[in-house]
Amino acid sequence: MIYPHQIPLTERKALSWRLLFLDAVNNFGLALPRGSNAYSVLTSFLNEQIKVEVAMDREQRLNEQAEGKPAGPLRPLDNSLKSAIDNFRATPAFALVSASKPVLPMVNAITTSVNALCCQTCGSAAAICEGLATMKDNGIVSDKGDCIAQLRQMFDMAREAARTYYAAYAATFPVNLDPDIVLSTRHTNSMLAGNHHLANFYASGMTEFVDTAVQPKAEAQLNLLMDDKAVEFMLDLNTYKGILYIMFHECIAHAFQGLLPNFQGRQPTRPYDMFAEGFMDQVAFEVLREVLEKTGLANTSGLKRQIHFPDSLKVTERIRLSRNDCDVNDVATDKAELARGVLAAETILKLIRSAYTSNDFGRPEDFWQGYYRLAFGLNLRRDIDWRKKRDFVLLLYKYHVVSAQPLPSRDRSEEMFLLEIERIVTNYLRTDDIDLLMLEIQNLK
Numbered sequence: 001m002i003y004p005h006q007i008p009l010t011e012r013k014a015l016s017w018r019l020l021f022l023d024a025v026n027n028f029g030l031a032l033p034r035g036s037n038a039y040s041v042l043t044s045f046l047n048e049q050i051k052v053e054v055a056m057d058r059e060q061r062l063n064e065q066a067e068g069k070p071a072g073p074l075r076p077l078d079n080s081l082k083s084a085i086d087n088f089r090a091t092p093a094f095a096l097v098s099a100s101k102p103v104l105p106m107v108n109a110i111t112t113s114v115n116a117l118c119c120q121t122c123g124s125a126a127a128i129c130e131g132l133a134t135m136k137d138n139g140i141v142s143d144k145g146d147c148i149a150q151l152r153q154m155f156d157m158a159r160e161a162a163r164t165y166y167a168a169y170a171a172t173f174p175v176n177l178d179p180d181i182v183l184s185t186r187h188t189n190s191m192l193a194g195n196h197h198l199a200n201f202y203a204s205g206m207t208e209f210v211d212t213a214v215q216p217k218a219e220a221q222l223n224l225l226m227d228d229k230a231v232e233f234m235l236d237l238n239t240y241k242g243i244l245y246i247m248f249h250e251c252i253a254h255a256f257q258g259l260l261p262n263f264q265g266r267q268p269t270r271p272y273d274m275f276a277e278g279f280m281d282q283v284a285f286e287v288l289r290e291v292l293e294k295t296g297l298a299n300t301s302g303l304k305r306q307i308h309f310p311d312s313l314k315v316t317e318r319i320r321l322s323r324n325d326c327d328v329n330d331v332a333t334d335k336a337e338l339a340r341g342v343l344a345a346e347t348i349l350k351l352i353r354s355a356y357t358s359n360d361f362g363r364p365e366d367f368w369q370g371y372y373r374l375a376f377g378l379n380l381r382r383d384i385d386w387r388k389k390r391d392f393v394l395l396l397y398k399y400h401v402v403s404a405q406p407l408p409s410r411d412r413s414e415e416m417f418l419l420e421i422e423r424i425v426t427n428y429l430r431t432d433d434i435d436l437l438m439l440e441i442q443n444l445k
């Protein structure tokens with residue numbers, strides 16, 4: 001069994017520490033002003049302690065190399081984190097910050113979480129992460145990975161939602177649509193352009209297809225920015241909360257991509273593909289919203305909301321705004337492609353909603369069914385290539401622009417265009433024929 005790549009043990013110590021800290025900040029954060037002295041003393045002294053542990057690992061490796069010795073096991077993660085919190089509690093800084101009322105319960109919460117970490121129960125008595133055999137460590141983190149439980153929970157929630165939504169809305173599609181979806185974690189010094197790096201956001205996602213001959217498989221890769229010299233993950237509270245959205249984007253927009261008519265030979269789409277990165281990103285957002293608000297299928301299917309930040313949606317909207325922040329008409333920018341994709345998805349939702357109101361496709365409130373079915377249907381179809389999907393997006397975008405003009409300024413051909421798009425969408429909902437829809441779009445182009 002080949003396990004997905006995971007952040008190596010030494011760096012994972014720094015990450016795990018950071019996750020426990022952010023968890024505590026999230027739980028206690030409101031009581032602790034971010035700019036306060038106690039807060040900055042706390043963060044910098046906590047950071048110092050984990051740096052000591054990471055430095056010990058790195059020194060061990062350097063010494064082994066210098067002495068020509070084979071690499072030995074590194075100290076287990078739980079030991080390192082326990083020693084970091086014990087050392088912190090012994091510093092004069094701790095005495096100083098614990099005098100500040102909100103800090104003590106927060107440090108106590110971190111201490112409790114650190115003490116609850118146990119590499120023996122996460123791995124096994126015979127095998128825990130030692131920083132020696134990469135595959136072994138990757139396997140332990142992939143199978144359980146208590147040290148990155150917060151990331152895993154967000155991933156699990158997104159994967160579960162993707163499976164539930166595709167199973168419900170793509171149920172009658174003629175093939176088994178259950179790809180394996182696995183989480184991979186990576187750390188990096190700099191974000192690649194293709195990863196949609198955003199200002200003041202320190203994580204990004206990407207999906208790689210690792211299909212076998214008999215089983216479709218998608219690896220959702222979470223990339224975290226780390227200052228390697230300072231041994232510090234840049235992860236802040238905003239980025240931490242935004243990881244949930246990244247996971248939904250990867251699982252809804254990408255993991256199921258191109259599985260029809262069969263999954264063999266499916267390829268990832270381009271980084272700024274209008275349909276995959278814009279249109280489907282909006283669809284992923286709608287699913288995330290339903291899950292967080294417990295509405296729609298997320299409610300009726302009893303989908304669990306394992307993790308929830310009160311401001312999850314606000315954080316997500318902020319990230320998406322900066323992702324698409326551009327002049328939407330500026331064809332020269334990649335971002336405009338994403339923005340037009342998002343607008344197209346919003347437009348088709350409106351069109352489907354109004355078609356459900358004026359036709360007899362089912363209860364008017366069931367329009368979501370038509371929306372998801374169309375989006376998933378297109379996303380799954382590899383034989384409808386990206387150009388055809390782009391044409392579909394562009395015509396919907398044009399519909400959005402034309403229909404936003406006040407009536408008197410529209411000419412007759414524009415009126416005809418609006419009516420024709422409405423007819424095509426209604427016809428699709430009546431026939432459920434996605435090929436006919438694409439054909440009619442091509443004819444209209």
Ligand SMILES: [Zn+2]
Pocket residue numbers: 249253254276277
């Ligand atoms: Zn993407």
